Amino acid sequence: MIIQPSKITNFDGRCRIAAMVELETPGRVFTATGTAQQELWIDWPADYFVPDKPDGGPFALICLSVAMSLKERLVIGDPICQSLLINILEAMEIYKTDFPDICDVIQLETVTYHRPKSETQRVGSFYSGGVDSLYNIAEHKRLQKQYGILSVTDLWLIQGMDIKLSDDALWHQTKSLLSDPEAWSEGMCYVDIRTNARDIHDKFAPWEQLGFGPILGGIAKCFSPIVGTALIGSYAKYTDIIPHASSPLVDPMWSCGRQTVRHFSCRASRIEKIETIAGYAPELLQNLRVCYLNPEGAYNCGRCEKCLRTQMQLMLCNCLDECKMFDQPLTPQSLQKLQLPWQKKNHYTWDFWRDIQRACQLAGHDDFDRILSKQLRRNKFSRLRKRIKAAVRSLRKSTKAAVRSALRRAR
Incomplete structure (x- = not known):
């Protein structure tokens, strides 16, 4: 190059x-x-x-x-x-x-x-x-x-x-x-x-x-x-x-x-970072931007994984009311469509959500905890099924190719 x-x-x-x-x-x-x-x-x-x-x-x-x-x-x-x-x-x-x-x-x-x-x-x-x-x-x-x-x-x-x-x-x-x-x-x-x-x-x-x-x-x-x-x-x-x-x-x-x-800095978790912002520069939260999807020009769509994750972290830090830049309000039902990336490739995303679930349990947010627990299990098994199906398809494809190759050699 x-x-x-x-x-x-x-x-x-x-x-x-x-x-x-x-x-x-x-x-x-x-x-x-x-x-x-x-x-x-x-x-x-x-x-x-x-x-x-x-x-x-x-x-x-x-x-x-x-x-x-x-x-x-x-x-x-x-x-x-x-x-x-x-x-x-x-x-x-x-x-x-x-x-x-x-x-x-x-x-x-x-x-x-x-x-x-x-x-x-x-x-x-x-x-x-x-x-x-x-x-x-x-x-x-x-x-x-x-x-x-x-x-x-x-x-x-x-x-x-x-x-x-x-x-x-x-x-x-x-x-x-x-x-x-x-x-x-x-x-x-x-x-x-x-x-x-x-x-x-x-x-x-x-x-x-x-x-x-x-x-x-x-x-x-x-x-x-x-x-x-x-x-x-x-x-x-x-x-x-x-x-x-x-x-x-x-x-x-x-x-x-x-x-x-x-x-x-890797000294602080995401929730600890939000607490520091709220304590030392709360004015910065008024224009918080986290969304990468931005459908129809939305500043923060409020529906994607990162928007939901950040809103949950803000809620746990008692800062969500200070952030008016999400197009959709956060409710327990918002988590019903939560889609997480494949765990092996992006396990730090799963780590975020496990931390959020533990914080919900400690804070007594039982409604969020129940739905989030269910969604983490569903996402885990859904991704696993997809991986298994992909492996089976790949095996079938390679087997067919091997059979065709053997037939050509036999002729």
């Missing part, structure tokens, strides 16, 4: 870095272009920051897991930081160990540079409006009050990840709410970022195994000269961590000489 030297341009008030990316495996093409070449780009408001020279770091991280999935070498057209190169070598071994069937360690071809660590005191956090990203802000407020540590100063909201580049209506709705100065502290710098990085990934690198983590790391690298610390929100406690595109083991590998990247 070849990353051509990048270009920095300014247009219509936005700064854009872009590089042409080329696949080397015969027959492989990008979906968006139908060819082996596609431009990879990231842009943001020009008044936030304009790089003084091209840097290969952002593009190297974004393309890394794609090249690993295709087992191609990665040729990086611009220089990258020496410490980032060392970290990439470590990250490849982590991904290879975690996902041996879908990726491999590859050869890197690049040149490096060394620059001293930035003296900036700024802390950037990826900001989606969800619980994990709001916790980063609230927990840093708590830690600043208790220990005097630096608070979050830069909020990065991205179009092109869970909000598609083609969904401008949802993007503008979300951006207008999350960029409301009343929703975050004075002195914070809000930055709306756009990228087509997911177009590069989706066809080749599984999203939850190799996808979004390196992209976030690459975007953070765009701002390493001005933001010394970057936070990527955690998804679970250490006890529930599984191999993942973004984890406390791999995310620090996106650090470079100028910038430290942290997976923040």
